[in-house]
């Protein structure tokens with residue numbers, strides 16, 4: 366078709382490529398930064414590393430304005446319902462980066478109080494390794510998300526393809542604070 370066109374001023378493409386190009390260049394991250402990894406996340410958006418080069422610098426603290434959740438840091442069991450609520454409130458289609466050892470596995474915090482990997486509770490698209498990962502590593506993770514978007518079809522009804530993993534906690538959360546029992550005087 367390109368050869369048949371009488372001028373070079375016309376560009377032909379598929380609608381899917383055009384839509385995905387716009388989506389990949391306008392990711393709006395939702396920073397869920399709970400610990401030291403969050404500092405590296407902040408540095409990534411700073412002038413030295415300039416996340417704006419990838420069109421993903423517009424951090425939003427309202428989930429309804431964000432489509433890329435970046436979980437940076439350990440997630441306490443108490444915080445888990447908040448993480449899930451924020452994820453559910455984000456716009457579709459949406460993606461998740463698990464940044465650092467703590468978010469991905471609990472890291473060195475092998476305790477009952479820390480979630481041992483957020484992917485047990487929300488679908489994770491890209492894991493960024495490190496303790497903490499450097500900003501360049503997080504950028505590589507964001508570029509991996511861009512490659513996923515590039516290869517994505519336009520999702521039906523705007524919903525992401527299910528990853529077939531558990532979205533709900535596999536254990537029952539205890540109500541907090543735990544009521545105290547005072548025995549006799």
Ligand code: SF4
Pocket residue numbers: 400401402403437438439464465466467468472495496497498
């Ligand atoms: S992975 Fe390391 S730097 Fe990141 S939150 Fe855990 S302890 Fe902190």
